[in-house]
Amino acid sequence: RFELCRFLVAENDAASADSELIALQSEIPPRNSAPLHQQAAELFLRARDPNRALEEFRRALAGSRGPFPALRGAGLAAYQMHDYPTAERYLERAARESKHDRQLADTLDTTRLILAWNPEAAGLRDTERRARVRHDLAQAISRAEACAKSAGVTLSVTVAGQKAASKPGSQESSATRNLSQNQQTAANGSSPAGAGNSAPNLATEYALAKNLQAGLSDRNLARHPEMLNQAIDAIFALETAATQKCGEPAGGLDKALEVLGQNRQNGAP
Numbered sequence: 509r510f511e512l513c514r515f516l517v518a519e520n521d522a523a524s525a526d527s528e529l530i531a532l533q534s535e536i537p538p539r540n541s542a543p544l545h546q547q548a549a550e551l552f553l554r555a556r557d558p559n560r561a562l563e564e565f566r567r568a569l570a571g572s573r574g575p576f577p578a579l580r581g582a583g584l585a586a587y588q589m590h591d592y593p594t595a596e597r598y599l600e601r602a603a604r605e606s607k608h609d610r611q612l613a614d615t616l617d618t619t620r621l622i623l624a625w626n627p628e629a630a631g632l633r634d635t636e637r638r639a640r641v642r643h644d645l646a647q648a649i650s651r652a653e654a655c656a657k658s659a660g661v662t663l664s665v666t667v668a669g670q671k672a673a674s675k676p677g678s679q680e681s682s683a684t685r686n687l688s689q690n691q692q693t694a695a696n697g698s699s700p701a702g703a704g705n706s707a708p709n710l711a712t713e714y715a716l717a718k719n720l721q722a723g724l725s726d727r728n729l730a731r732h733p734e735m736l737n738q739a740i741d742a743i744f745a746l747e748t749a750a751t752q753k754c755g756e757p758a759g760g761l762d763k764a765l766e767v768l769g770q771n772r773q774n775g776a777p
Contacts, residue, residue, distance in 0.1 A: 529560070587615055618763050664711070665718045
């Protein structure tokens with residue numbers, strides 16, 4: 509059955525492999541079976557079933573075999589499940605066993621940044637959520653500016669054809685007025701100036717993000733709390749636009765935000 513599962517995985521028949529692996533789980537003997545649980549876990553992971561993979565990796569860790577492969581696999585499975593606290597625990601332990609595993613190190617770094625800066629994490633106090641949104645939006649804007657420079661794209665602070673206010677003290681009210689007329693398109697992460705075009709436009713998303721950034725003071729958010737969610741939408745839309753224009757981020761916070769944006773798009777928690 510193991511050979512059949514390996515064959516199905518190699519043929520990219522993940523659904524059939526997963527069914528066979530579920531049947532195989534019940535056949536693994538209760539004693540001295542850590543290596544078998546390890547093999548099953550790795551196949552579950554390749555069959556895109558990280559939940560059962562994590563379950564099998566945990567059973568492998570209960571045995572006496574060297575823990576590194578199971579620790580690494582458990583961390584990667586939890587990461588694919590978007591269970592970042594669990595992923596961090598396993599990946600940290602695995603990283604102590606191997607100092608030269610690049611994938612492990614990169615995944616651990618992304619996991620830590622997600623935990624530190626996810627603006628939609630559960631249980632955040634208002635002050636912490638606002639701080640994360642401001643920080644993440646500034647990061648997305650910085651990436652967009654670097655991307656525009658390398659790609660020769662001209663950026664200007666306009667929304668729906670209106671220039672952002674330049675007079676001192678008028679930025680917040682101008683941003684609020686502009687965002688009010690574009691609230692629905694901002695919430696959908698699409699370009700206000702490009703109705704019918706689902707692909708985010710770097711220049712338009714940048715303009716929207718800059719206008720939002722001007723209105724994220726505590727005082728203005730007290731009057732317009734909806735702007736915080738609009739800013740979160742803008743973070744992910746701008747990161748997506750930068751990726752489409754300039755390619756995947758190498759790592760760091762931009763990579764973490766991109767992962768969160770993809771989770772969001774796929775309906776993951």
